[in-house]
Amino acid sequence: MSQLQPIEHQGQRVLTTSQLAESFGTDARRISENFGRNLERYKSGKHYFVLSGNEKRSFLDRTQIADSSKNAQLLYLWTEKGAWMHAKSLNTERAWEAYEMLVDDYYRVKETAIDLTGLSPQLQLLIAMEHRQLQIEQKQQEHEQQLATIKETFLQRDDNWRQKINGMLNGAARRSGKSFRDIRTESYQLLEERGKCQLNIRLKNLQDRLADTGATKTKINETNRLDVIEADARLKEIYTTIVKELSIGTLV
Template sequence: MNQLQVVQRDGKFLVDSRDVAEMIGKQHKDLLRDIRNYNSILLSANLRSVDFFIESTYQDDSGRTLPCFLLTRKGCDMVANKMTGEKGVLFTAAYVTKFEEMEQQQAINLTGLSPQLQILIQQEQQIKQIKSQVDTLTHGLTATPDHTKVVQRVNEYARWTRMGHNEVYNRIYDVMKARFGIDVKTRAENERDRIDQEYFERTGKHYSLSTLKKKVNGIDVMVRMGVLDKFNEILVGMLAAVKKTG
């Protein structure tokens, strides 16, 4: 396993997708495909993909210009979260250690500067951190939301976009499945099938689909699964983007 190299560019610590691919034992072209898929999902949810992955290029031995990505710490987190086993553990340990080393070195480098300059640099870093936090809140809320507020946001999004409510839910479910591997629709359908089967065994009749949907809805399923916050995060980002574009 190679030593991960972290570089600083425009105030960000970044790693090259080629190094990441080598560390996790994956073909670079396959990692690029995965990252492009992540970017597509992020953009579809109106999230800032550049906070995770930054498009770049490099020249190979024959002089060809080829694509690559530079990964932020968030980008490394996303790649690592999709991995299991020893390679995932070792990659996580490597990038966390290297990012911390770079952050510590940056702090040490400040000690040789004048107190006034140190204060200015620290203030700039604090401003960047605050902006990042504000962007995060704008694009997605991380606190567990109240289900009634989530329903209100769905209604608001439907009004702004003139989409049907089912279409709104299904769109967000698709993003949740692609990004987090959470299949709310299948979970709800399985619960409805179980309830309908129990009812049929008792009465010899089946529930209508409308009745089943009233008995088992996606919000209740997500509350029981503990994933309503992820649904809300995606929804908030989509709603903010719609309002911004007017």
């Protein structure tokens, strides 16, 4: 990831669409398309800011942005929470890794230490307690957000889709004389070839994220490759086609 030009709006760090796309290993068009498809999930002022007219010109004069976003009629600026929404939509290893780096190295600017030595011990203690309480509240908010994401993205399964997939695989196995496990393994291998992905690595990353957010050991162990596939719209579409081909192939 190249060095990002720090820009701020309304007291917080933000990224342009071009900066976000470059960080996540995609292009600005994909970011805009994902935003358009999930517009109702985004809130202005929370996930993004949009500038136009004089406000946009004033912002560009102040920040001297040097990427292609400045040429757009509307200038979108993405907050940390907005970047998280886009990482969730892309759901690639590159995007999640980049998001973590952005949180640590860009969005959350290191606070300048304040010299408290001239204050009374009682006042120093009160300040330390207040600072600690703010840290606890921030961690709790992050934890709750992560749990909500896990529940929404991974744990609410499309049972109808899974039933259809397993039904087609069962039928293909029965008609071909192969075991269900062999047919399923073949389908995963074909997906890795066509989708240019490694399911085992993605599954391990998903299980690690579940563990980090406090999911139960049972839930982590129950997570499987179908969870990985279902969470990625592109892989889900490719895999559905593969399973249909396997099922049809046994009828020829």
